[in-house]
Amino acid sequence: MYTLLLCWRYLRTRWIALASVISVTLGVATMIVVNAVMAGFAHEMQSRIHGILSDLVFESHSLSGFQDPAWHMEEIRRAGGDDIEGMTPTAAVPAMLNFQVRGQWVTRQIMLIGIDEKTHAQVSDFGRYLQHPDNRRQLSFDLRDGGYDTIDSQTDGQQVATRPALEGAGWPHRRMRVERERAWRQRQAELQAGEQAGGVDPRGSGPVRPVDHQVDAVLAATSPAVTADGDANTAPPGELPPTAPVDPFRAAKPEEGRSFDPAKEQFTGIVPGIGLASFRDSEGIDRFLVLPGDDVKITFPTAATPPKAVTDTYTVVDFYESKMSEYDSNFVFVPIEQLEKARGMIDPQTGLASVNSIQIKLRPGADLEEVRDRLRESFPADMYAVSSWKDKQGPLLSAVDMEMAVLNILLFMIVAVAGFGILAIFFMIVVEKTRDIGILKSLGASSSGVAGIFLGYGLFLGLVGAGAGLALGLGITWNINRIRVLVEWCTGERVFDPSIYYFFRIPTIVDPWTIAWIIAGAVGIAVAASVLPALRAARLHPVEALRHD
Amino acid sequence: MIDTNREIDPSGTPLLQVRSVRKAYRSGGGMLEVLRGVDFEVEPAGFVSVIGQSGSGKSTLLHLMGLLDAPDSGEVHLAGTRIDNLPTARRDRLRNTDIGMVFQAYHLLPELSALENVLSPLLVRFSIADWFRHKADARRRAESLLERFGLGGRLHHKPRQLSGGEMQRVAIARALVGQPRLLLADEPTGNLDEASGAGILEALCELNRSDGLSIVLVTHDQSIARRADRIVRLVAGRVENV
Numbered sequence: 001m002y003t004l005l006l007c008w009r010y011l012r013t014r015w016i017a018l019a020s021v022i023s024v025t026l027g028v029a030t031m032i033v034v035n036a037v038m039a040g041f042a043h044e045m046q047s048r049i050h051g052i053l054s055d056l057v058f059e060s061h062s063l064s065g066f067q068d069p070a071w072h073m074e075e076i077r078r079a080g081g082d083d084i085e086g087m088t089p090t091a092a093v094p095a096m097l098n099f100q101v102r103g104q105w106v107t108r109q110i111m112l113i114g115i116d117e118k119t120h121a122q123v124s125d126f127g128r129y130l131q132h133p134d135n136r137r138q139l140s141f142d143l144r145d146g147g148y149d150t151i152d153s154q155t156d157g158q159q160v161a162t163r164p165a166l167e168g169a170g171w172p173h174r175r176m177r178v179e180r181e182r183a184w185r186q187r188q189a190e191l192q193a194g195e196q197a198g199g200v201d202p203r204g205s206g207p208v209r210p211v212d213h214q215v216d217a218v219l220a221a222t223s224p225a226v227t228a229d230g231d232a233n234t235a236p237p238g239e240l241p242p243t244a245p246v247d248p249f250r251a252a253k254p255e256e257g258r259s260f261d262p263a264k265e266q267f268t269g270i271v272p273g274i275g276l277a278s279f280r281d282s283e284g285i286d287r288f289l290v291l292p293g294d295d296v297k298i299t300f301p302t303a304a305t306p307p308k309a310v311t312d313t314y315t316v317v318d319f320y321e322s323k324m325s326e327y328d329s330n331f332v333f334v335p336i337e338q339l340e341k342a343r344g345m346i347d348p349q350t351g352l353a354s355v356n357s358i359q360i361k362l363r364p365g366a367d368l369e370e371v372r373d374r375l376r377e378s379f380p381a382d383m384y385a386v387s388s389w390k391d392k393q394g395p396l397l398s399a400v401d402m403e404m405a406v407l408n409i410l411l412f413m414i415v416a417v418a419g420f421g422i423l424a425i426f427f428m429i430v431v432e433k434t435r436d437i438g439i440l441k442s443l444g445a446s447s448s449g450v451a452g453i454f455l456g457y458g459l460f461l462g463l464v465g466a467g468a469g470l471a472l473g474l475g476i477t478w479n480i481n482r483i484r485v486l487v488e489w490c491t492g493e494r495v496f497d498p499s500i501y502y503f504f505r506i507p508t509i510v511d512p513w514t515i516a517w518i519i520a521g522a523v524g525i526a527v528a529a530s531v532l533p534a535l536r537a538a539r540l541h542p543v544e545a546l547r548h549d
Numbered sequence: 550m551i552d553t554n555r556e557i558d559p560s561g562t563p564l565l566q567v568r569s570v571r572k573a574y575r576s577g578g579g580m581l582e583v584l585r586g587v588d589f590e591v592e593p594a595g596f597v598s599v600i601g602q603s604g605s606g607k608s609t610l611l612h613l614m615g616l617l618d619a620p621d622s623g624e625v626h627l628a629g630t631r632i633d634n635l636p637t638a639r640r641d642r643l644r645n646t647d648i649g650m651v652f653q654a655y656h657l658l659p660e661l662s663a664l665e666n667v668l669s670p671l672l673v674r675f676s677i678a679d680w681f682r683h684k685a686d687a688r689r690r691a692e693s694l695l696e697r698f699g700l701g702g703r704l705h706h707k708p709r710q711l712s713g714g715e716m717q718r719v720a721i722a723r724a725l726v727g728q729p730r731l732l733l734a735d736e737p738t739g740n741l742d743e744a745s746g747a748g749i750l751e752a753l754c755e756l757n758r759s760d761g762l763s764i765v766l767v768t769h770d771q772s773i774a775r776r777a778d779r780i781v782r783l784v785a786g787r788v789e790n791v
Contacts (some may be wrong), residue, residue, distance in 0.1 A: 009660035344613035439656045442617055443670045443723075446643025448640060542617040546656065 002440065003449050007456040010429070017457075020425045021465030023418035024522050028469025029476065030509075030516045031411045036477040038181070038407065040402045048324050049396070053124030054088075056372055060384055065091060065303075066349060069345035076360060079378035083366040088119040089355040091339050095300035097276060101289045108276055112300055116356075119140055128154070128214060129322045130271065130353045132167065132292075141269030142318045143293060143334050144169040153321065165288045174293035174315075178263040184515045195335030267295055267316035268338045275329030276484035277319060290468030292316050302344045303354070311341055347465030415522050419529040422445065424463060426533035427456060437537050438545025447538035454537055458530025462523035470519060474510065481505045554745040562629075564763050565614060565731055568621030572609055583609045583784035586623065591731065594761040596754070598774035601783035607767045608735055610783065612764065614734050615650050616640045625733070645674050653715040653736035657708040663703040663719045670727040685768040687726070692724040698752060715747030721752060726760075732756070732764045735744030738773060750776055 011017070027278060058064040058076060069089035077084050091114035117139045118434050123125030130136050131149050148166040151507060168176070277290040294316050301307030314334065322328055336355065340346050344356040362371055368388045375386040390397060430437070437450055476483065484506060567589040573582040583606040591597050601607045612618040613625060616632060625633040632643060649670075657666045665672075671687045672680065680687075696706060696716040708716055715736055724732055734753065736745030754776055755761045768778055774780050782789040 005665070005672060006658070006678065013660050311759060342738065435656065436658050439658060440669075440673065441641075442615065442644065442650050442656070443673050444641050444643075445673045446641045449673070543612050546617070546652065 003101065003452040003456060006440075006454050007460065010433075010453070010457060014429065017422075017425055017429065017461060018464065020418070020421045021461045021468075021526070022464065023421055024415060024526060025469040025472060027411065027415035027418055028466050028518055028522045029473035030414065032406065032409060032470065032473025032515060033476045033480070034407060035404070035507040035514050035518070036473075036510050037480070037506060038400075038404050039511055042397075042404070043509050044507045045086040045324075045400065046393075046397065048322055049393045050389050051128065052322050052324065052327050053392055054123040054215040054359035054367060055362040055366075055393065056360040056388055057357050057373065058360060058375065058379075058384060059385050061382075065345065065354040066358040066383070067350075067354045069358060070350045073358060075168045075378065076358065076375060077335070079375050080360070080362075080371055083363050083371045084360060085363045086119065086122045088116045088123050088360040089336060089357070090115050090120070090353070090359055090361050091336055091343075091356045093339070093343065093356075094301050095298050095332070097272065097296060097298055099290050099294070099296040106289065109330075110272070110276065110298070110341065111330050112337035113331055113333050115333050116336050120333075120359070124358045125322075125347060128319075129320050131274075131319045131321065135169070135271075136319050139271075139318075141271075143174065143266045143269060143315055144170045146172050148292060148318075152321075156319070163288075165291060166288070169292040171293060173291050174266070175263050176458055177293070184495050203436060219274065239407045262295070266315040266317075267313045268315070268335060270296070271318045271333040272296075272300070272316060273328040273331045274319040274321040274331060276332065290316055292318055298334075300343065303345045310342060311423055338424070410522060415525055419525040420458050420525055422458060422529040423532060425460065426530050427536070429457075430454065430537045432535045434540060434545050436546040437540050438548065441540075441542035442546065450540075451538035452532035452536040454530050455527060458534070461522065461530075462526025463527060466519045466522040469522065470515065473515075477508050479511055479523030482506055502509075556772075557771070559629065562619060563590045563592045563626055564625075565616065565765075566626040566629075567610070568624045568626070570610070570613060570616070570625065572606070572613065572620050583786055584613075584620070587783070587786070587788055589761050589781055591765055593730075594757065594763055596757045596764045598777035598780045599671040599767045599783060600769065600771065600780055603769065606781040606786050607783050609770075611733050611735050611765065611767050614731075615648050616644050627654040630646045632654060641740055642715070645670055646727060647730050649727065649729035649732045651717070651720050651724050651732065651734040651737045651765060653739040655708070655713070655720045655740070657716055657719060659708055662705045663695060663700060663706055663711065663715075664688075664691055666708065666719055667722045667726050669723060674727065684751070692723065694725055695719070698722055710747050711744070713741050714748055717749050718752065721749070721756075725756070732762055732765060734764065734766045736768055736769070737766070738770075746773075 058072070066072065069304045073087045073089070076087060084493065094110035095106055095110050097110045098105055100106070114127075121139055127136050127139060130139065131151065131153070132144050132147060133153075134140070134147070136153070146168065150162050151165070152168050165180055230332060272290075274286075278286045278288045280286055295313050296316060297311055297313055299309050299311040302310050319333060320333060328347055337353070340353045340355075346352070347354075360375075362368065368390070372386050372388050372391075379386070395544050441447075565680055567587055569586045569588055569613065570584055571582070571585040571586055573580040577583075581606075587606075587610060589597075589599075589610070599607045599610060609618070613620050613633070616625075618719065619633055622632050623633075628642070628648060632640070635643070657663075659668060661669065668691045669688055671683070671691075675683055690699075694702060695718075698721065699774070700715060700718055700722070703711060707717070711719065716738075721737070723734075738749050738751070741749065748771060753766065757764050762779075766774070768774050
């Protein structure tokens with residue numbers, strides 16, 4: 001009983017000892033906040049990755065893919081049973097994207113992915129990441145007649161920079177551009193005609209060909225891009241660069257045997273990742289190099305052996321924005337039939353198309369690994385690979401886990417340092433209380449009872465410190481976005497720049513188990529730090545303790 | 550009343566026996582022999598003064614009798630039972646139930662009030678559950694002891710708010726609350742002025758006379774020692790009976 005009473009009295013008369021637990025408090029609070037934010041980020045990232053990939057991916061080992069996806073899908077359904085909710089075939093091939101920005105050809109390395117426009121959005125969050133509301137409902141590779149979002153649809157109504165450039169995107173932008181190019185073409189023709197009449201031809205070129213649709217189409221494909229502020233739209237034609245003298249894409253023809261009016265018609269639609277077509281300037285405003293309605297060129301290998309490079313013209317119809325820059329600056333989606341045709345993936349004898357993979361969505365609650373293993377058993381492993389979205393992003397996810405583990409160890413060091421503070425203060429208290437310890441022993445107190453006073457003291461301080469840390473940590477975590485706004489208001493600087501993180505609020509997840517571990521660890525350290533002083537107190541010789549002054 | 554749970558049956562006599570006890574302390578390079586074979590007895594309800602020069606070993610003797618220290622050789626018997634070689638837990642218990650100690654420097658716990666200081670041996674004795682069973686009893690007892698020593702109005706004062714004489718009276722009340730058989734007092738008046746010292750001494754004599762409490766009083770003052778029934782003089786670690 002005296003253990004409790006004295007423990008309590010020492011606490012009440014020595015508030016300074018609480019100073020030593022402030023570091024425990026701060027350590028615990030920091031750990032809770034950091035864990036919550038990191039778990040939030042990790043979860044956000046996982047859900048993005050999961051949103052991009054379907055639950056399971058069934059693919060062939062070879063780049064030329066496997067034939068007859070319909071048969072494979074039937075087989076998968078048989079093997080997977082009720083757990084399969086939806087499937088869609090995709091074909092992917094590394095490719096090059098070319099477009100012209102103010103006369104400069106820009107070439108980007110891309111992954112060209114053929115998707116089924118009807119079913120693709122059903123197996124993943126693909127639809128959510130598009131910029132046109134109608135495409136979000138049901139993707140169409142036909143160019144829309146305007147109506148693209150000028151405010152990012154994934155911002156939950158937060159205040160962000162708008163995208164005014166997307167205002168006129170679609171058919172209006174395409175018509176305007178074609179008009180302007182025709183006018184420029186005509187002007188150039190007139191000038192050249194005038195020079196020829198004067199007998200001087202500085203470039204030594206032949207007679208000017210008539211401006212026909214064919215040329216228009218080529219021009220359209222190589223049009224200068226329009227930047228976000230739209231100044232290219234209003235720029236005088238004189239500033240527009242002429243078509244490159246040697247155009248490697250001159251051979252591209254939209255559709256054989258028929259004239260093509262770029263003001264009314266489009267090439268095959270594509271949906272490039274937004275990172276390929278835009279960049280974010282220092283003020284956080286997206287500047288677009290290409291807009292929906294513009295034409296671009298894509299070069300990709302055929303399915304033949306050895307592969308030949310094929311170049312086709314496509315019309316941008318929307319942008320894909322998953323907020324994962326790795327994907328947003330790499331993926332370009334095309335209709336799968338078009339890609340199969342262009343790459344020669346359709347068997348001329350049977351008419352069967354080849355695909356690279358089948359994306360599978362599972363029924364909610366289905367066991368991802370279990371279904372994956374079932375599919376692996378049903379198909380020969382040397383021909384097909386079945387992987388879950390987690391397998392696909394395994395290194396990334398484990399890197400994040402690793403990061404969290406390392407950070408936790410480092411932060412726990414803070415609490416451990418606090419433990420040494422407690423150790424030092426307790427030693428001081430034991431020295432100060434030496435005579436009292438002697439008195440207690442002369443009254444018949446046992447060594448373990450004396451040790452109990454200091455262990456209880458440490459336990460109490462640990463509990464107080466961890467409890468305060470818990471309250472502080474949760475308080476910060478739950479109000480972190482408000483705190484961010486406040487800090488930004490005070491300092492005038494952006495603490496959390498959405499243009500860097502692609503999130504518009506700091507995501508947090510509070511995991512009760514993590515908190516339980518943190519609290520247990522902090523209390524454990526406080527108690528452990530009081531063990532040595534407690535032992536010293538217990539071992540004090542009563543006679544010497546009584547003589548102590 | 551509170552059950553004192555005597556560890557030792559009180560039938561034997563004498564109450565306390567010290568038999569050829571030796572004790573040496575490590576001091577500097579060599580050993581300093583403080584007690585060189587002390588023989589000494591306290592009869593039940595006896596009042597013995599131990600007198601001697603500073604450094605004659607009288608405090609050491611008191612500590613050995615109070616089980617705060619163990620002799621190098623020799624034996625200490627309480628009511629016929631050897632107690633100096635008991636296991637630690639039993640020695641702790643004996644100290645709590647059978648022996649009360651009063652020190653020159655009072656040795657009160659500064660964080661506790663006078664009443665709580667008096668209660669502290671009982672706090673040590675009982676576990677938490679037992680404490681709540683005995684709490685009212687213990688409190689009543691502690692209060693009556695303090696009132697007996699004229700401290701009825703100072704129950705909730707902290708030691709620093711009390712005078713030296715008052716603190717020593719609280720210390721005596723503390724020594725008595727567990728109903729010990731033997732009271733060991735180490736220069737109880739050493740830090741007090743004459744009047745307070747006389748009061749303390751009177752209280753001890755009164756306890757010996759009316760309650761039959763056995764007392765060992767250690768002092769260097771002849772006049773104080775004379776209040777006892779018997780005086781034992783320690784000279785250079787040996788007893789010289791007077």
